[in-house]
Amino acid sequence: VQEISTIGQLRHQLNQTQAAGQSIGFVPTMGALHAGHMSLIERARNENDCVVVSIFVNPLQFGKNEDLNKYPRLIENDRELTERAGVDFLFVPSVDEMYPGRTEDNTGILTTISVSKLTRTMEGALRPGHFDGVATVVGKLFSIVGPCRAYFGEKDWQQLGVIRRMVNDLSMPVDVVGCETVRETDGLALSSRNVYLHPEARASAVRLSQALFGSRDLISQGERSVATITDYIVTAITTHNVVVNYADIVNADFVSLIDVEPGARICVSASVWGTNLIDNVGLPL
Ligand code: PAF
Numbered sequence: 468v469q470e471i472s473t474i475g476q477l478r479h480q481l482n483q484t485q486a487a488g489q490s491i492g493f494v495p496t497m498g499a500l501h502a503g504h505m506s507l508i509e510r511a512r513n514e515n516d517c518v519v520v521s522i523f524v525n526p527l528q529f530g531k532n533e534d535l536n537k538y539p540r541l542i543e544n545d546r547e548l549t550e551r552a553g554v555d556f557l558f559v560p561s562v563d564e565m566y567p568g569r570t571e572d573n574t575g576i577l578t579t580i581s582v583s584k585l586t587r588t589m590e591g592a593l594r595p596g597h598f599d600g601v602a603t604v605v606g607k608l609f610s611i612v613g614p615c616r617a618y619f620g621e622k623d624w625q626q627l628g629v630i631r632r633m634v635n636d637l638s639m640p641v642d643v644v645g646c647e648t649v650r651e652t653d654g655l656a657l658s659s660r661n662v663y664l665h666p667e668a669r670a671s672a673v674r675l676s677q678a679l680f681g682s683r684d685l686i687s688q689g690e691r692s693v694a695t696i697t698d699y700i701v702t703a704i705t706t707h708n709v710v711v712n713y714a715d716i717v718n719a720d721f722v723s724l725i726d727v728e729p730g731a732r733i734c735v736s737a738s739v740w741g742t743n744l745i746d747n748v749g750l751p752l
Contacts, residue, residue, distance in 0.1 A: 480556060484516070492519070495520075497522065501661075505552060507620060517556070519612055522559045526600075529597075579602075582636070593713060602629060616641070625721055691726045693727060694725075709739050716732070716733050
């Protein structure tokens with residue numbers, strides 16, 4: 468793996484890749500790579516000639532009281548994992564490289580991307596400004612990497628939808644590939660934030676996926692009321708130091724449904740001993 472820290476250098480390398488007619492698979496990450504990321508990288512490796520992974524803890528997508536400063540940074544380990552996975556280029560820019568002129572409160576960043584409507588509910592409502600930060604950094608990374616296939620996990624279901632919409636609306640030359648969530652054997656969705664969970668919190672965290680699978684069973688038994696199902700989810704997850712932020716069943720625009728529809732998505736966020744975790748499952752079409 469060749470590590471690159473400047474935009475100019477990555478562009479230079481990828482221009483050559485493109486000129487040689489090679490396809491590029493791109494996996495944007497914030498590092499602290501786990502088996503979920505590795506499954507994206509593996510897929511990118513299988514489907515493209517050249518694989519680029521970026522690691523950038525994007526300050527623009529963290530709220531004031533969120534975990535930007537304590538977000539896990541494990542670059543040595545990430546380097547080794549990407550090397551072993553046969554990644555060609557590891558892009559690790561500094562904050563200054565990505566956002567020249569940024570100030571501590573981010574007001575020095577004058578140009579941002581904002582996807583409206585889709586970002587009003589769920590994570591967008593819970594974390595104001597979060598998706599502007601995600602869209603801006605992903606748009607910027609796409610502009611740096613150029614035409615590519617880009618791989619994202621379905622765990623961040625709303626993020627995936629927002630990025631697809633941005634790519635469509637702004638005619639970006641990127642093929643967005645959504646990949647299934649990777650889970651621990653007990654069902655817990657893999658997340659870089661799982662490192663925050665001490666054993667008692669870890670034991671409670673599994674409630675999210677259990678509640679989602681349980682709610683899908685209720686639906687397959689004939690339950691149709693979203694209110695009834697989300698009440699079930701909240702009850703199944705809530706316990707000592709675990710608070711549900713939202714539980715919802717939404718359509719393709721992330722708008723709450725009254726009655727369950729085929730293809731809807733059941734989404735949940737909970738604070739587990741102070742760590743915000745999200746998860747979701749789909750319903751058959
Ligand atoms: O999902 C993530 O890790 C981040 O939101 C992303 C897409 C890398 C943008 O910073």
